[in-house]
């Protein structure tokens with residue numbers, strides 16, 4: 001499988017090179033040259049299989065040129081062996097025709113572990129085979145950062161720098177990033193928003209001298225490997241509910257658009273999905289885009305689901321590329337407009353193509369709190385605020401409700417104990433492996449929202465950059 005950039009001006013790469021590249025050198029995102037498909041028989045054969053077996057079948061076609069099958073299988077088995085639930089991603093029925101897919105049973109209690117645990121193994125494998133090292137830079141609104149730090153903390157081949165928005169993540173999220181004492185891990189609190197952090201990470205990739213000197217690699221969902229690992233749980237859940245003989249819908253709490261895009265990839269590969277619902281909090285740029293055809297950024301409002309406090313959803317570019325029939329020149333034009341004026345208008349055909357696969361809805365703060373309370377009262381289910389946004393939207397999306405609806409639960413309620421306690425009176429405890437999190441020593445560098453200050457810090461601190469000027 002070869003990978004092409006959504007902006008059409010970067011080299012075509014193998015899986016291994018796309019894995020290490022992160023952002024394409026033209027500023028675009030890598031996507032597979034063609035979409036592999038699974039036949040109905042192949043999909044039916046996944047029903048009832050352990051999570052790792054489903055992962056092997058779904059991921060193999062995307063990596064075949066770069067990773068020997070036996071090595072892939074071992075990495076997948078190892079990645080999911082550490083999850084706290086034997087099903088890895090259990091499906092819990094909470095109402096007739098409604099299921100919650102719990103994706104938070106990995107080490108850092110959020111769905112990011114599902115992809116990150118595998119990504120770290122894949123990167124170590126490729127770097128090891130090349131005798132190479134890398135400097136990972138990542139932006140986080142709370143969960144990607146902790147998942148990446150956990151996954152790479154023992155890796156000798158990488159240094160990890162995670163940028164998060166100062167004072168805009170939950171205390172549990174912050175401490176998960178700042179209390180890891182590994183010498184290769186660096187948490188940076190940026191005085192700005194997640195969008196500022198993400199823009200800085202992309203700017204570092206677009207600063208080619210810096211990128212090459214430090215051998216930058218990315219762990220955000222700009223990295224294709226993150227998406228492909230997330231495609232797996234759509235197959236896992238849908239086949240458990242009768243696919244391919246039965247159609248299902250998914251409702252996905254959405255921020256950077258990686259998770260719901262993975263659902264779209266599953267559909268492209270042959271999984272019968274009736275509807276993919278994009279659930280947003282008050283930062284509803286994606287819901288507005290689907291309604292109006294205009295993608296328009298506004299100021300970010302802090303919410304009780306902070307991981308979704310995002311305006312610039314990186315992976316929307318991948319969908320746009322497909323909706324425009326892979327017209328990279330138009331992608332470049334629209335992304336240029338976004339960079340210059342903070343907005344672009346979708347061509348009508350692209351808007352229609354997107355509307356054929358996706359619906360969207362938003363939940364404001366009172367609705368989110370009410371939904372946490374109602375899920376607990378009606379079903380005895382304790383939902384975190386991100387999951388609650390999706391549960392609230394699940395009621396609103398008509399088309400989606402005609403078939404079994406799977407709501408993705410992306411974080412453990414204990415990651416957001418204040419919001420959960422305020423709605424239910426119950427304070428969810430952290431699991432035993434994190435019981436002392438609140439007393440561990442924190443290590444963090446606070447930096448201004450300024451690219452040169454961040455680049456200078458990374459240059460000084462990274463093993464590949466030591467002593468060099470930014």
Ligand SMILES: Cc1ncc(COP(=O)(O)O)c(C=O)c1O
Nearest residue numbers: 143254255256257258259307410
């Ligand atoms: C808990 C949680 N839910 C949902 C999301 C949204 O996922 P995505 O960015 O893939 O749209 C995020 C982060 O982005 C998250 O951390």
Ligand SMILES: N[C@@H](CCOP(=O)(O)O)C(=O)O
Nearest residue numbers: 140141142143144220221256
């Ligand atoms: N909510 C995310 C934001 C970054 O998303 P990613 O999927 O692109 O890494 C987070 O928790 O950091």
